[in-house]
Amino acid sequence: MNDTAKSTSLCDASDEALALWAKGGDDGALAILIKRYGSFVHARARSYSRGGPDADDLYQEGMIALLKAVRNYREDAPGRFKTFAAVCVNNKLISTVTAHMRDKNAPMRSYLSLGEDVPEEALASPGDDPEQLLIASEETNARNRQIATLLSPFERQVLRLYLSSYSYDEMSRELGSSSKAVDNALQRVRRKLRSVFQ
Template sequence: MKTFLKPLTSEEESYYLQEYKQGNLEAKNILIERNLRLVAHIVKKYQGAPEEMDDLISIGTIGLIKAIHTFDAQKASRLSTYAARCIDNELLMLLRSKKKSNREVSLYDPIGTDKEGNEISLLDIIETEPVDVVKNYSLKQDIARLYQLLPKVLTTREREIIKLRYGLYGEQELTQREIAKRLNISRSYVSRIEKNAILKLRSFFPSS
């Protein structure tokens, strides 16, 4: 059973929200960590869902972070009241999208191999290593965001090559040469598009 930190008092919450609005990122982290109990509580409603609990909590945490970012004290008395709706909405969107596609790959499934033959996942693309469960929520937020960015940031050609190159969404993993042959373009062009696509994605995940 995961133990979460105690919720903030009303006074503490107001203080850290004000600090965050002024650009204090540590205040944002405190607001997240001290509201994870709320995320876990709401996630319990979805325990019958096929997704792993850690994944559900990570998606719920995305809703929490959105709530912290958009919270307006003049429209809601407490962050928790507003955040509960945002968390619930984020989980509902996930479950609805799952119904539309059963071919979604796991956040941690291998998507290819490196030059030494070691399996790599999307974790490697954003060049981050997982940490303990509580601190891993921020990482999982980045991974979930990466999935959302794929169709929004990449061109149709870039998306096609990334899917084929790393075997995403049920596609067979292909080498650059095989992709070039299939698309009737040069291997060097495939390599250039692949590198450009990954650079685009990495630009959304600056090193801390």
């Protein structure tokens, strides 16, 4: 299968299939999931930032929660990936805001809505319009090239293992590196992915 055909099939794939492929190390599947869920994470971060941490910091935490949702998603899990990802992101944002408020010794603000429903349009997948699919495919290819350029070979290996549910110790052994080097690499990956997908 050539790159264009593969990109088109990835764009047509369900979130569940993309999550499993991304967990197996498919960067293209991961890029599409990040694109599909980026606006949702951004909207949730803005919602939780009222009276709390900075929206950009929350967005970063939300994207890490999305990556963890991919890493922890199981084929036999009940329900849809969208539901699982939304729970993971919301739980992470709630815990981040709660920790922030605790650190500030301030009560949770009554206007901070932690149980707000997720708008369906925020998680919309690309439509069936061939033009939109082609545009999405080209954008995915461009982002994949950006990722390949931005991430070092070590960072790509760390991200692949992280998404395959390896612990820090397992990643260290697999890569012949220290846990600290793995953690530093994941921090760099997080910053670089934020610059590409924000």
